[in-house]
Amino acid sequence: MSTVVQQRSTGRVLGLWRTAWLVVEAHWMWYRRHWHSNLFSSGLHPLLFLAAMGLGFGSQVRPSAATGGVDYLNFVAPSLLLLGVVFTAVSESSYPVLSGFKWQQHYIAMIATPMRPGCIVLGLVQWMSLRLLLAGAVYTVIATFFGAWLNAGAIFVMFVGVLTGLACATPVMALASVTYDEGNRFTLIMRLVVIPMTLFAGTFFPVDSIPLGVRWLTWISPLWHGTELARGVTLGGLDVLPFLGHLAYLLALLLTGGALATRGFARRLVN
Amino acid sequence: MTEGGVSQPLVSGKALVKRFGDFEAVRGIDIEVNQGEAFGFLGPNGAGKSSTMRMIACVSPRSDGDLRVLGMDPDIDGPRIRARIGVCPQQDNLDTELTVRENLQVYGRFFGLSRAQVREKAVELMEFAQLSDRANAEVESLSGGMKRRLTIARSLVNDPELLLLDEPTTGLDPQARHLLWDRLFRLKQRGVTLIITTHYMDEAEQLCDRLVVMDGGRIVAEGSPSALISRYSSREVLELRFAPGEQAGHEAKVEGLAERVEVLPDRLLLYTANGEAALEQVTARGVRPVSSLVRRSTLEDVFLRLTGRTLVD
Structure with a gap:
């Protein structure tokens, strides 16, 4: 007869934030070996835009009331940071999240541990924040050498970038959690939502020149709210109330998306 | 615990x-x-x-x-x-x-x-x-x-x-x-x-x-596996393989030689305590299968008995 006394399991349940942080840790494990390609696309990509638009195209634009009286380079530097993070946020929240359910099944592996669906979503949001912050920082530092910033408000723009990125990311995560096909809808979202958004959100030119009939497209666009915040701080001229309004809109989008994603993850993983 | x-x-x-x-x-x-x-x-x-x-x-x-x-x-x-x-x-x-x-x-x-x-x-x-x-x-x-x-x-x-x-x-x-x-x-x-x-x-x-x-x-x-086998199956199984479609015609000829006979698409399974003895009797009755095999009963046989179907199709 066996006399082996079975050892009790060493596993235990940690709190929400500590558990969520483990998701960040898991992603970091991967990222530290694959960072070059990622940082290139998410941090350096908007810099190409900055070079082409800010320096190239910008050389043809005279500072005027339309550019807030500053060089075009200074006008687009903050909005191009946002453009970059929004692209990164949306693409990282679509196929990679779907893969966690469908192809690589990371989330199915995670749910077999003490981890709860809400922890996974929170961890993904935290990881996304760090990546967007890093991408924004790389952009900000290099853009400084271009002379793209007028003041230290650039640092604030990085954080607006994180907020704007997350406001776009969590709704897409929620959508990914209810996507069961191959995810073709993400390509459509990129083409029909994200790219048009960059044209109507005041990224390249002031929204005053957009006809009133389609101005609502601007108003619902998180990119515009972020751009207003970012420009308001770097170029000035944003009152407290609009400032708070833009902030509130982005936060509301982030939280609604987060709540929907949590529900979507819970239904898909525990059923 | x-x-x-x-x-x-x-x-x-x-x-x-x-x-x-x-x-x-x-x-x-x-x-x-x-x-x-x-x-x-x-x-x-x-x-x-x-x-x-x-x-x-x-x-x-x-x-x-x-x-x-x-x-x-x-x-x-x-x-x-x-x-x-x-x-x-x-x-x-x-x-x-x-x-x-x-x-x-x-x-x-x-x-x-x-x-x-x-x-x-x-x-x-x-x-x-x-x-x-x-x-x-x-x-x-x-x-x-x-x-x-x-x-x-x-x-x-x-x-x-x-x-x-x-x-x-x-x-x-x-x-x-x-x-x-x-x-x-x-x-x-x-x-x-x-x-x-x-x-x-x-x-x-x-x-x-x-x-x-x-x-x-x-x-x-x-x-337990052995209990299930002894409860739902015999000790041995005699498998008689025929050309597809011909097995059913031989079912009547082997009647009485085993506790139970299962008819699968290409063979007959005879459930019996002694497979070799059953095979001799089958041969004596003039049944000529393409091939024959005597084996121990397995859980597959238990499953077949309980559900009338094989486990792996």
Whole structure:
């Protein structure tokens, strides 16, 4: 007869934030070996835009009331940071999240541990924040050498970038959690939502020149709210109330998306 | 789990039901798994084995009935139960872009283990899974058998009191299966309670102390492999193989030579205590099969008897 006394399991349940942080840790494990390609696309990509638009195209634009009286380079530097993070946020929240359910099944592996669906979503949001912050920082530092910033408000723009990125990311995560096909809808979202958004959100030119009939497209666009915040701080001229309004809109989008994603993850993983 | 010398079952389910919309995947089953036992769910695809496993793994709330795992209710204490069990899913869900070692470490951290603990544990588990020499290889580069062993190793990272293995060797070649069985057998010897689903009768016979045969969401028989065989089958089976379609014509000729005769698409199965003696009589009656074989009864025969169908189509 066996006399082996079975050892009790060493596993235990940690709190929400500590558990969520483990998701960040898991992603970091991967990222530290694959960072070059990622940082290139998410941090350096908007810099190409900055070079082409800010320096190239910008050389043809005279500072005027339309550019807030500053060089075009200074006008687009903050909005191009946002453009970059929004692209990164949306693409990282679509196929990679779907893969966690469908192809690589990371989330199915995670749910077999003490981890709860809400922890996974929170961890993904935290990881996304760090990546967007890093991408924004790389952009900000290099853009400084271009002379793209007028003041230290650039640092604030990085954080607006994180907020704007997350406001776009969590709704897409929620959508990914209810996507069961191959995810073709993400390509459509990129083409029909994200790219048009960059044209109507005041990224390249002031929204005053957009006809009133389609101005609502601007108003619902998180990119515009972020751009207003970012420009308001770097170029000035944003009152407290609009400032708070833009902030509130982005936060509301982030939280609604987060709540929907949590529900979507819970239904898909525990059923 | 032993309190006052009396050991309570690790898993106990009563009238357990799982419904997905109108479809009833599990239709009121009673199960009890005791500490140190290797318990099996045997049945064809769609029998309700995986649905039952998911309920035990606390990732699928029961639709009806009662369930206790480690004495707790999965609906209330899911994460606490999951912290103390190990799950090896049917489909490997390793992180293919991480190395063998990293997979084990990351997963261990999810169970609240410290960095030092997971470092140590990873080394031990790679040894166990015979993957030490592949420690720093990305999982992508591993063979199917190696991935499977790593998935099982990963499920042991928290020293689980209960290990759930869903179709552990499906899709593996014979050599890889035997290696895996050897590892599972070692776990059993160490006193880990195992719950295994399989549609391979040889796997069930090799690994399970006790099993239930499931079909259509119900338990149709329960017992040890040998008890099930002696209850539902004969000691030996004589297989007579014919050209496809001709077997049915010979059924009448072998009548009375065996306790029971099953007609399969290309052969007759004669259930009898003495296969060789039956074969002599068959030959004496002038029946000339293409080939014949005398073998021991297996769980496959039990399943055929209970459901009228074979396990693997």
